[in-house]
Amino acid sequence: MDFENYLKATGTALKLSRGDHVFRQGGKGDALYWVKQGILKAYYVSEDGREQVESFLSTSNIIGSLTAVYAGGQNSFSLVCLEDTQLVRFSFSDMRSLAADNRLIADRMTDLLLSLAMKKERREYEFLCLSAEERYRLFLERQPKLVSKITQQDIALYLGITPVALSRIKKRMQVE
Amino acid sequence: MDFENYLKATGTALKLSRGDHVFRQGGKGDALYWVKQGILKAYYVSEDGREQVESFLSTSNIIGSLTAVYAGGQNSFSLVCLEDTQLVRFSFSDMRSLAADNRLIADRMTDLLLSLAMKKERREYEFLCLSAEERYRLFLERQPKLVSKITQQDIALYLGITPVALSRIKKRMQVE
DNA sequence: TCCAGTAATTAACCTGGGTTAAGACAGACA
DNA sequence: TGTCTGTCTTAACCCAGGTTAATTACTGGA
CATH class of the missing domain: 2.60.120.10 (Jelly Rolls)
Incomplete structure:
Protein backbone atom coordinates (compact mmCIF):
# COMPACT_ATOMS: atom_id res chain seq x y z
CA MET A 1 0.00 0.00 0.00
CA LEU A 113 8.93 14.62 9.06
CA LEU A 114 12.19 15.62 7.40
CA SER A 115 10.47 18.03 5.07
CA LEU A 116 8.41 19.57 7.88
CA ALA A 117 11.57 20.07 9.91
CA MET A 118 13.46 21.49 6.92
CA LYS A 119 10.68 23.93 6.18
CA LYS A 120 11.00 25.27 9.70
CA GLU A 121 14.81 25.28 9.52
CA ARG A 122 14.56 27.50 6.45
CA ARG A 123 12.13 29.88 8.11
CA GLU A 124 14.29 30.08 11.21
CA TYR A 125 17.20 31.09 8.97
CA GLU A 126 15.12 33.78 7.33
CA PHE A 127 14.11 35.38 10.61
CA LEU A 128 17.63 35.19 11.96
CA CYS A 129 19.53 36.45 8.93
CA LEU A 130 17.20 38.45 6.66
CA SER A 131 15.47 41.84 6.87
CA ALA A 132 11.71 42.21 6.48
CA GLU A 133 12.19 43.45 2.91
CA GLU A 134 14.37 40.48 2.01
CA ARG A 135 11.80 38.11 3.51
CA TYR A 136 9.10 39.77 1.43
CA ARG A 137 11.11 39.42 -1.79
CA LEU A 138 11.65 35.76 -1.00
CA PHE A 139 7.95 35.27 -0.37
CA LEU A 140 7.12 36.82 -3.76
CA GLU A 141 9.59 34.46 -5.43
CA ARG A 142 8.49 31.31 -3.65
CA GLN A 143 4.72 31.73 -3.49
CA PRO A 144 3.80 34.05 -6.39
CA LYS A 145 0.46 32.32 -6.92
CA LEU A 146 -0.65 33.02 -3.36
CA VAL A 147 0.03 36.75 -3.44
CA SER A 148 -3.17 37.63 -5.27
CA LYS A 149 -5.33 35.40 -3.09
CA ILE A 150 -4.18 36.55 0.32
CA THR A 151 -4.72 39.89 2.02
CA GLN A 152 -1.80 42.21 2.59
CA GLN A 153 -2.57 41.93 6.26
CA ASP A 154 -1.97 38.18 6.30
CA ILE A 155 1.23 38.51 4.27
CA ALA A 156 2.52 41.10 6.73
CA LEU A 157 1.72 38.90 9.72
CA TYR A 158 3.48 36.01 7.98
CA LEU A 159 6.58 38.18 7.57
CA GLY A 160 6.46 39.19 11.23
CA ILE A 161 5.66 42.85 10.58
CA THR A 162 2.51 45.04 10.55
CA PRO A 163 0.40 45.73 7.45
CA VAL A 164 1.49 49.37 7.65
CA ALA A 165 5.15 48.37 7.50
CA LEU A 166 4.51 46.10 4.51
CA SER A 167 2.78 48.92 2.67
CA ARG A 168 5.87 51.08 3.24
CA ILE A 169 8.19 48.34 2.02
CA LYS A 170 6.17 47.93 -1.18
CA LYS A 171 6.35 51.66 -1.83
CA ARG A 172 10.09 51.69 -1.17
CA MET A 173 10.55 48.83 -3.65
CA GLN A 174 8.56 50.59 -6.39
CA VAL A 175 10.69 53.73 -6.18
CA GLU A 176 14.00 51.89 -6.51
CA MET B 1 19.32 -3.49 19.64
CA LEU B 113 12.77 13.81 13.82
CA LEU B 114 9.68 14.94 15.69
CA SER B 115 11.71 16.55 18.45
CA LEU B 116 13.99 18.30 15.96
CA ALA B 117 10.97 19.66 14.12
CA MET B 118 9.28 20.72 17.36
CA LYS B 119 12.39 22.53 18.53
CA LYS B 120 12.30 24.58 15.35
CA GLU B 121 8.55 25.11 15.59
CA ARG B 122 9.09 26.62 19.03
CA ARG B 123 11.87 28.88 17.86
CA GLU B 124 9.81 30.02 14.88
CA TYR B 125 7.06 30.97 17.31
CA GLU B 126 9.49 32.94 19.44
CA PHE B 127 10.77 35.01 16.53
CA LEU B 128 7.28 35.62 15.22
CA CYS B 129 5.53 36.50 18.47
CA LEU B 130 8.10 37.63 21.05
CA SER B 131 10.31 40.69 21.49
CA ALA B 132 14.08 40.42 21.91
CA GLU B 133 13.71 40.97 25.66
CA GLU B 134 11.11 38.23 25.97
CA ARG B 135 13.33 35.86 23.98
CA TYR B 136 16.21 36.67 26.34
CA ARG B 137 14.11 35.97 29.44
CA LEU B 138 13.06 32.65 27.92
CA PHE B 139 16.67 31.77 27.16
CA LEU B 140 17.65 32.46 30.78
CA GLU B 141 14.82 30.19 31.97
CA ARG B 142 15.49 27.35 29.58
CA GLN B 143 19.27 27.22 29.46
CA PRO B 144 20.47 28.76 32.74
CA LYS B 145 23.52 26.50 32.89
CA LEU B 146 24.76 27.72 29.53
CA VAL B 147 24.65 31.43 30.37
CA SER B 148 27.90 31.45 32.30
CA LYS B 149 29.77 29.42 29.71
CA ILE B 150 28.85 31.38 26.61
CA THR B 151 29.92 34.87 25.63
CA GLN B 152 27.37 37.67 25.58
CA GLN B 153 28.15 38.03 21.90
CA ASP B 154 27.01 34.49 21.12
CA ILE B 155 23.85 34.86 23.19
CA ALA B 156 23.00 38.07 21.32
CA LEU B 157 23.54 36.42 17.94
CA TYR B 158 21.34 33.54 19.08
CA LEU B 159 18.58 36.02 19.95
CA GLY B 160 18.92 37.71 16.57
CA ILE B 161 20.26 41.00 17.94
CA THR B 162 23.69 42.65 18.40
CA PRO B 163 25.80 42.38 21.56
CA VAL B 164 25.24 46.11 22.11
CA ALA B 165 21.47 45.64 22.09
CA LEU B 166 21.71 42.74 24.55
CA SER B 167 23.78 44.85 26.92
CA ARG B 168 21.05 47.51 26.81
CA ILE B 169 18.34 44.93 27.47
CA LYS B 170 20.22 43.61 30.52
CA LYS B 171 20.54 47.12 31.91
CA ARG B 172 16.86 47.80 31.28
CA MET B 173 15.94 44.59 33.15
CA GLN B 174 18.11 45.49 36.18
CA VAL B 175 16.45 48.87 36.60
CA GLU B 176 12.93 47.48 36.62
C1' DT C 1 -27.39 52.42 -7.22
C1' DC C 2 -26.17 53.28 -2.77
C1' DC C 3 -24.47 51.91 1.51
C1' DA C 4 -21.56 49.48 4.87
C1' DG C 5 -17.73 47.15 6.00
C1' DT C 6 -13.16 45.76 4.91
C1' DA C 7 -8.55 46.46 2.97
C1' DA C 8 -4.84 49.41 1.77
C1' DT C 9 -2.39 53.72 1.87
C1' DT C 10 -0.40 57.65 3.92
C1' DA C 11 1.18 60.74 7.54
C1' DA C 12 3.04 61.98 12.18
C1' DC C 13 5.16 60.60 15.97
C1' DC C 14 7.60 57.13 19.00
C1' DT C 15 10.70 53.36 20.17
C1' DG C 16 13.81 49.49 19.85
C1' DG C 17 17.62 48.03 17.92
C1' DG C 18 21.76 48.94 14.54
C1' DT C 19 26.19 51.36 14.01
C1' DT C 20 30.30 53.34 15.43
C1' DA C 21 33.44 54.48 18.64
C1' DA C 22 35.29 55.21 23.11
C1' DG C 23 36.26 53.59 27.65
C1' DA C 24 36.29 49.82 31.50
C1' DC C 25 37.63 45.52 32.93
C1' DA C 26 39.88 41.00 33.25
C1' DG C 27 42.75 37.23 32.16
C1' DA C 28 47.20 35.75 29.75
C1' DC C 29 51.74 36.24 29.38
C1' DA C 30 56.40 38.16 28.96
C1' DT D 1 54.75 44.64 36.86
C1' DG D 2 53.05 46.30 32.64
C1' DT D 3 51.07 45.28 28.21
C1' DC D 4 48.13 42.92 25.03
C1' DT D 5 43.83 40.99 23.74
C1' DG D 6 39.23 40.00 24.01
C1' DT D 7 34.72 41.00 26.30
C1' DC D 8 31.40 44.06 28.02
C1' DT D 9 29.43 48.55 28.71
C1' DT D 10 28.06 53.09 27.54
C1' DA D 11 27.02 57.02 24.65
C1' DA D 12 25.54 59.44 20.40
C1' DC D 13 23.33 59.19 16.34
C1' DC D 14 20.44 56.92 12.72
C1' DC D 15 16.79 54.19 10.75
C1' DA D 16 13.30 50.49 10.27
C1' DG D 17 9.34 49.35 11.94
C1' DG D 18 5.39 50.06 15.50
C1' DT D 19 1.33 52.90 16.70
C1' DT D 20 -2.51 55.67 15.91
C1' DA D 21 -5.47 57.80 13.09
C1' DA D 22 -7.31 59.88 8.96
C1' DT D 23 -8.16 59.04 3.92
C1' DT D 24 -9.03 56.49 0.03
C1' DA D 25 -10.29 52.34 -2.67
C1' DC D 26 -12.84 47.98 -3.17
C1' DT D 27 -16.39 44.77 -2.54
C1' DG D 28 -20.53 42.67 -1.59
C1' DG D 29 -24.97 42.95 -0.37
C1' DA D 30 -29.84 45.11 -0.17
Missing part, protein backbone atom coordinates in the same frame (compact mmCIF):
# COMPACT_ATOMS: atom_id res chain seq x y z
CA ASP A 2 1.48 3.33 -0.94
CA PHE A 3 0.98 6.66 0.75
CA GLU A 4 -1.85 7.98 -1.40
CA ASN A 5 -3.75 4.74 -0.97
CA TYR A 6 -3.10 4.85 2.72
CA LEU A 7 -4.68 8.29 2.83
CA LYS A 8 -7.70 7.14 0.82
CA ALA A 9 -8.13 4.03 2.92
CA THR A 10 -7.69 5.43 6.39
CA GLY A 11 -8.24 9.15 5.99
CA THR A 12 -11.45 11.12 6.32
CA ALA A 13 -12.37 13.44 3.49
CA LEU A 14 -13.47 16.91 4.62
CA LYS A 15 -15.16 19.67 2.68
CA LEU A 16 -14.89 23.08 4.29
CA SER A 17 -15.90 26.60 3.34
CA ARG A 18 -14.00 29.85 3.36
CA GLY A 19 -13.72 30.95 6.99
CA ASP A 20 -14.16 27.51 8.55
CA HIS A 21 -11.66 26.38 11.13
CA VAL A 22 -10.02 22.96 10.79
CA PHE A 23 -8.80 23.10 14.38
CA ARG A 24 -8.07 25.74 16.98
CA GLN A 25 -5.05 26.59 19.07
CA GLY A 26 -5.19 24.83 22.43
CA GLY A 27 -7.43 22.03 21.15
CA LYS A 28 -6.36 18.41 21.26
CA GLY A 29 -5.78 15.83 18.55
CA ASP A 30 -2.87 14.23 16.73
CA ALA A 31 -4.32 14.56 13.24
CA LEU A 32 -2.47 15.65 10.13
CA TYR A 33 -4.17 17.06 7.04
CA TRP A 34 -3.38 16.62 3.39
CA VAL A 35 -4.64 19.50 1.27
CA LYS A 36 -6.45 18.21 -1.80
CA GLN A 37 -7.76 21.60 -2.86
CA GLY A 38 -7.85 25.12 -1.44
CA ILE A 39 -5.81 27.60 0.58
CA LEU A 40 -5.39 27.63 4.34
CA LYS A 41 -3.72 29.79 6.93
CA ALA A 42 -2.00 28.46 10.05
CA TYR A 43 -1.77 31.16 12.71
CA TYR A 44 -0.82 31.83 16.30
CA VAL A 45 -2.66 34.09 18.70
CA SER A 46 -0.24 35.27 21.37
CA GLU A 47 -1.14 36.04 24.98
CA ASP A 48 -1.92 39.68 24.29
CA GLY A 49 -4.40 38.68 21.59
CA ARG A 50 -2.25 39.49 18.58
CA GLU A 51 -2.32 37.21 15.56
CA GLN A 52 0.80 36.05 13.70
CA VAL A 53 0.81 33.79 10.65
CA GLU A 54 2.84 30.60 10.82
CA SER A 55 2.34 29.52 7.20
CA PHE A 56 0.04 29.31 4.20
CA LEU A 57 -0.94 25.94 2.78
CA SER A 58 -2.15 24.98 -0.66
CA THR A 59 -2.70 21.91 -2.81
CA SER A 60 -0.70 18.80 -1.80
CA ASN A 61 0.80 20.34 1.33
CA ILE A 62 0.56 18.42 4.59
CA ILE A 63 -0.01 20.25 7.85
CA GLY A 64 -0.52 19.51 11.51
CA SER A 65 0.73 20.74 14.86
CA LEU A 66 3.80 18.76 15.81
CA THR A 67 3.43 19.58 19.48
CA ALA A 68 -0.05 18.04 19.26
CA VAL A 69 1.24 14.99 17.40
CA TYR A 70 4.06 14.45 19.85
CA ALA A 71 2.67 12.81 22.97
CA GLY A 72 -0.82 14.06 22.18
CA GLY A 73 -0.23 17.63 23.28
CA GLN A 74 -2.27 20.68 22.38
CA ASN A 75 -2.38 22.32 19.00
CA SER A 76 0.09 25.18 19.09
CA PHE A 77 -1.75 27.11 16.38
CA SER A 78 -5.10 27.40 14.60
CA LEU A 79 -5.86 26.38 11.03
CA VAL A 80 -8.48 28.24 8.99
CA CYS A 81 -9.63 28.05 5.36
CA LEU A 82 -9.08 31.14 3.20
CA GLU A 83 -11.03 29.48 0.37
CA ASP A 84 -13.41 26.57 0.01
CA THR A 85 -11.20 23.63 0.79
CA GLN A 86 -11.01 19.85 0.50
CA LEU A 87 -8.85 18.01 3.02
CA VAL A 88 -8.01 14.47 3.97
CA ARG A 89 -7.54 13.98 7.68
CA PHE A 90 -5.40 11.12 8.96
CA SER A 91 -3.99 10.14 12.29
CA PHE A 92 -0.28 10.37 12.88
CA SER A 93 -0.31 7.58 15.44
CA ASP A 94 -2.11 5.27 12.99
CA MET A 95 0.45 6.07 10.34
CA ARG A 96 3.21 5.41 12.81
CA SER A 97 1.82 2.00 13.73
CA LEU A 98 1.38 1.11 10.09
CA ALA A 99 4.91 2.24 9.31
CA ALA A 100 6.26 -0.44 11.63
CA ASP A 101 5.19 -3.14 9.17
CA ASN A 102 5.29 -1.29 5.89
CA ARG A 103 8.47 0.10 4.48
CA LEU A 104 6.74 2.34 1.96
CA ILE A 105 4.70 4.04 4.64
CA ALA A 106 7.75 4.25 6.88
CA ASP A 107 9.73 5.94 4.12
CA ARG A 108 6.99 8.42 3.38
CA MET A 109 6.58 9.20 7.05
CA THR A 110 10.29 9.86 7.45
CA ASP A 111 10.27 12.07 4.36
CA LEU A 112 7.27 13.92 5.71
CA ASP B 2 18.33 -0.22 21.25
CA PHE B 3 19.34 3.25 20.25
CA GLU B 4 22.29 3.70 22.58
CA ASN B 5 23.71 0.37 21.47
CA TYR B 6 23.11 1.31 17.88
CA LEU B 7 25.21 4.41 18.45
CA LYS B 8 27.99 2.48 20.14
CA ALA B 9 27.98 -0.19 17.45
CA THR B 10 27.82 1.92 14.33
CA GLY B 11 28.90 5.38 15.48
CA THR B 12 32.35 6.89 15.50
CA ALA B 13 33.57 8.44 18.73
CA LEU B 14 35.19 11.85 18.30
CA LYS B 15 37.25 13.90 20.75
CA LEU B 16 37.52 17.55 19.86
CA SER B 17 39.01 20.62 21.48
CA ARG B 18 37.61 24.06 22.14
CA GLY B 19 37.55 25.91 18.82
CA ASP B 20 37.53 22.81 16.59
CA HIS B 21 34.91 22.59 13.87
CA VAL B 22 32.80 19.46 13.54
CA PHE B 23 31.65 20.50 10.07
CA ARG B 24 31.38 23.68 8.06
CA GLN B 25 28.55 25.39 6.23
CA GLY B 26 28.49 24.32 2.58
CA GLY B 27 30.25 21.02 3.22
CA LYS B 28 28.64 17.67 2.40
CA GLY B 29 27.66 14.73 4.55
CA ASP B 30 24.50 13.25 6.06
CA ALA B 31 25.94 12.66 9.52
CA LEU B 32 24.22 13.37 12.81
CA TYR B 33 26.06 13.87 16.09
CA TRP B 34 25.17 12.82 19.58
CA VAL B 35 26.80 15.01 22.24
CA LYS B 36 28.37 12.87 24.94
CA GLN B 37 30.12 15.76 26.66
CA GLY B 38 30.77 19.44 25.99
CA ILE B 39 29.16 22.55 24.53
CA LEU B 40 28.81 23.39 20.85
CA LYS B 41 27.51 26.24 18.77
CA ALA B 42 25.66 25.83 15.46
CA TYR B 43 25.89 29.02 13.41
CA TYR B 44 25.11 30.53 10.04
CA VAL B 45 27.31 32.92 8.11
CA SER B 46 25.12 34.98 5.79
CA GLU B 47 26.18 36.31 2.40
CA ASP B 48 27.51 39.57 3.79
CA GLY B 49 29.76 37.68 6.19
CA ARG B 50 27.69 38.20 9.34
CA GLU B 51 27.37 35.36 11.83
CA GLN B 52 24.08 34.34 13.46
CA VAL B 53 23.70 31.53 15.98
CA GLU B 54 21.22 28.76 15.21
CA SER B 55 21.50 26.92 18.53
CA PHE B 56 23.68 25.78 21.39
CA LEU B 57 24.13 22.08 22.10
CA SER B 58 25.13 20.30 25.26
CA THR B 59 25.17 16.81 26.74
CA SER B 60 22.76 14.30 25.16
CA ASN B 61 21.55 16.63 22.41
CA ILE B 62 21.56 15.38 18.83
CA ILE B 63 22.47 17.73 16.00
CA GLY B 64 22.89 17.68 12.25
CA SER B 65 21.91 19.72 9.24
CA LEU B 66 18.57 18.46 7.97
CA THR B 67 19.12 19.92 4.52
CA ALA B 68 22.32 17.88 4.38
CA VAL B 69 20.56 14.74 5.61
CA TYR B 70 17.73 15.12 3.13
CA ALA B 71 18.92 13.95 -0.26
CA GLY B 72 22.55 14.48 0.72
CA GLY B 73 22.51 18.24 0.37
CA GLN B 74 24.98 20.71 1.82
CA ASN B 75 25.26 21.62 5.46
CA SER B 76 23.25 24.79 5.98
CA PHE B 77 25.32 25.83 9.00
CA SER B 78 28.65 25.26 10.75
CA LEU B 79 29.19 23.44 14.04
CA VAL B 80 32.01 24.44 16.39
CA CYS B 81 33.08 23.37 19.88
CA LEU B 82 32.95 26.01 22.63
CA GLU B 83 34.59 23.55 25.04
CA ASP B 84 36.51 20.30 24.77
CA THR B 85 33.89 17.94 23.44
CA GLN B 86 33.13 14.25 22.97
CA LEU B 87 30.77 13.29 20.17
CA VAL B 88 29.43 10.17 18.53
CA ARG B 89 28.95 10.53 14.80
CA PHE B 90 26.42 8.32 13.01
CA SER B 91 24.95 8.23 9.55
CA PHE B 92 21.32 9.14 9.07
CA SER B 93 20.96 6.94 6.01
CA ASP B 94 22.38 3.95 7.90
CA MET B 95 19.92 4.55 10.70
CA ARG B 96 17.12 4.82 8.19
CA SER B 97 18.02 1.50 6.57
CA LEU B 98 18.27 -0.17 9.93
CA ALA B 99 14.93 1.29 10.99
CA ALA B 100 13.24 -0.62 8.17
CA ASP B 101 13.86 -3.90 10.02
CA ASN B 102 13.97 -2.77 13.60
CA ARG B 103 11.01 -1.24 15.31
CA LEU B 104 12.98 0.17 18.24
CA ILE B 105 15.31 2.07 15.94
CA ALA B 106 12.36 3.18 13.82
CA ASP B 107 10.61 4.56 16.90
CA ARG B 108 13.69 6.39 18.09
CA MET B 109 14.28 7.82 14.64
CA THR B 110 10.71 9.10 14.45
CA ASP B 111 11.00 10.62 17.92
CA LEU B 112 14.27 12.22 16.93
